[in-house]
Amino acid sequence: MRKKMFKNIRIVLVNPSHPGNIGAAARAMKTMGVERLYLVNPERFPDIEAYYRASRADDVVNNAVVTSSLEEALKGSALVLGTSARDREMPQPMLNPRQAAEKVISEYGGDVEIAMVFGCEKYGLSNEDLLRCHYHIKIPSVDNYSSLNLAAAVQVITYELRMAQLSQLVAPQDVKKNNKQLSTVDELEGLYKHIEEAMIAVGFFDPQKPRRMMSRIRQIFNRAQLDKDDVDLLRGMMKSTARSGHE
Amino acid sequence: MRKKMFKNIRIVLVNPSHPGNIGAAARAMKTMGVERLYLVNPERFPDIEAYYRASRADDVVNNAVVTSSLEEALKGSALVLGTSARDREMPQPMLNPRQAAEKVISEYGGDVEIAMVFGCEKYGLSNEDLLRCHYHIKIPSVDNYSSLNLAAAVQVITYELRMAQLSQLVAPQDVKKNNKQLSTVDELEGLYKHIEEAMIAVGFFDPQKPRRMMSRIRQIFNRAQLDKDDVDLLRGMMKSTARSGHE
Numbered sequence: 001m002r003k004k005m006f007k008n009i010r011i012v013l014v015n016p017s018h019p020g021n022i023g024a025a026a027r028a029m030k031t032m033g034v035e036r037l038y039l040v041n042p043e044r045f046p047d048i049e050a051y052y053r054a055s056r057a058d059d060v061v062n063n064a065v066v067t068s069s070l071e072e073a074l075k076g077s078a079l080v081l082g083t084s085a086r087d088r089e090m091p092q093p094m095l096n097p098r099q100a101a102e103k104v105i106s107e108y109g110g111d112v113e114i115a116m117v118f119g120c121e122k123y124g125l126s127n128e129d130l131l132r133c134h135y136h137i138k139i140p141s142v143d144n145y146s147s148l149n150l151a152a153a154v155q156v157i158t159y160e161l162r163m164a165q166l167s168q169l170v171a172p173q174d175v176k177k178n179n180k181q182l183s184t185v186d187e188l189e190g191l192y193k194h195i196e197e198a199m200i201a202v203g204f205f206d207p208q209k210p211r212r213m214m215s216r217i218r219q220i221f222n223r224a225q226l227d228k229d230d231v232d233l234l235r236g237m238m239k240s241t242a243r244s245g246h247e
Numbered sequence: 248m249r250k251k252m253f254k255n256i257r258i259v260l261v262n263p264s265h266p267g268n269i270g271a272a273a274r275a276m277k278t279m280g281v282e283r284l285y286l287v288n289p290e291r292f293p294d295i296e297a298y299y300r301a302s303r304a305d306d307v308v309n310n311a312v313v314t315s316s317l318e319e320a321l322k323g324s325a326l327v328l329g330t331s332a333r334d335r336e337m338p339q340p341m342l343n344p345r346q347a348a349e350k351v352i353s354e355y356g357g358d359v360e361i362a363m364v365f366g367c368e369k370y371g372l373s374n375e376d377l378l379r380c381h382y383h384i385k386i387p388s389v390d391n392y393s394s395l396n397l398a399a400a401v402q403v404i405t406y407e408l409r410m411a412q413l414s415q416l417v418a419p420q421d422v423k424k425n426n427k428q429l430s431t432v433d434e435l436e437g438l439y440k441h442i443e444e445a446m447i448a449v450g451f452f453d454p455q456k457p458r459r460m461m462s463r464i465r466q467i468f469n470r471a472q473l474d475k476d477d478v479d480l481l482r483g484m485m486k487s488t489a490r491s492g493h494e
Contacts, residue, residue: 204487240451
């Protein structure tokens with residue numbers, strides 16, 4: 001059994017002003033297997049609205065660690081990444097969410113305590129907070145409307161963590177089997193012959209002036225990747241068609 | 248100046264039950280440059296809660312197109328991708344959000360009308376709705392908690408579109424052109440209706456005992472990605488078939 005949860009990753013929300021966003025962030029995290037939530041000086045918490053928006057991620061809300069400073073929330077973490085919508089004049093390296101997730105998963109694996117930090121809804125992280133981060137993450141929104149909802153930002157970042165984790169986990173034997181039983185070439189040839197006969201019977205196809213009909217039909221059904229049931233259905237249709245044409 | 252907005256992509260929410268999610272979805276879209284929102288039978292709309300959660304994306308909410316059926320919302324689109332959290336026994340190809348975005352951007356460029364469809368909060372898309380989709384998208388959540396918030400799912404999908412677009416903007420200018428003129432959803436619906444009529448005429452299909460014939464037919468031709476000439480050919484075949492059956 002491979003690891004599925006991110007036991008070494010914490011999500012830190014600094015001064016969240018709206019409890020609904022705390023609940024929505026908890027839900028976003030949990031869908032991607034991140035369950036450790038830290039709240040630095042939340043404006044209203046605990047609050048019924050957090051539970052309302054958390055859906056069934058109320059355990060993440062209940063287990064949230066509330067601290068009175070970012071420093072306290074980061075205690076024990078060895079790698080800190082902070083999100084920022086604005087470009088700042090700061091020397092920290094800037095990553096997009098994918099680069100950040102790849103770095104976290106490939107370079108740090110499951111052994112290092114990692115914190116991913118999000119600022120408050122209105123102002124984001126302060127310059128002082130950002131200075132505590134080893135990397136800045138910028139979600140690549142459009143220039144004229146860059147303000148993601150706080151929980152939506154958490155969703156994007158944790159989604160990228162999950163994608164990076166899965167790309168590490170997926171070995172050949174895990175690849176989902178396509179259990180459709182594809183039809184064989186000879187079954188397809190039988191179908192094409194049947195279509196041709198039926199179309200002659202109903203007067204649509206004239207073998208003396210074939211034009212491109214049958215090659216088009218082949219192209220269509222090659223693209224469709226027919227399985228055996230599909231071929232049976234189509235041949236049934238052609239059988240009735242041919243019979244009707246001969247009547 | 249390179250293109251930044253996705254003018255050919257619409258986001259379709261089917262039966263959204265909570266207006267707050269409509270607003271949050273609008274905001275999520277706008278941060279990633281997707282601005283065309285369609286709502287199929289929203290439970291409460293317009294509603295002040297949608298505006299409250301939309302933040303400054305109220306223009307996306309105001310311009311939303313409300314329809315009474317998914318079919319209507321898909322009109323004119325040539326490629327339809329539907330999100331699904333559950334695995335269904337359906338042969339439509341399954342993509343993760345990244346694969347879906349790469350397909351949309353690299354194969355279809357900016358020329359083809361594309362719809363990305365999301366189901367309602369409680370149940371997702373119905374099987375019938377999913378049959379209208381050429382591809383299914385599954386966001387890779389953890390097994391025991393797969394329920395992303397609706398707007399969070401929209402955020403992930405549109406984020407991947409934006410990432411794929413940005414990777415193209417910096418890449419060499421050899422965008423693969425797909426010069427087939429794909430048929431639109433309404434043209435396909437016309438074809439399906441025609442097939443059904445023809446199969447009734449030749450006595451193969453009994454509308455009283457429909458079983459799964461028409462849904463199989465839809466699956467086959469969705470996979471085949473028919474262009475306008477393909478549809479013309481198949482409709483010609485069905486016309487002769489129906490005439491022959493009625494004789």
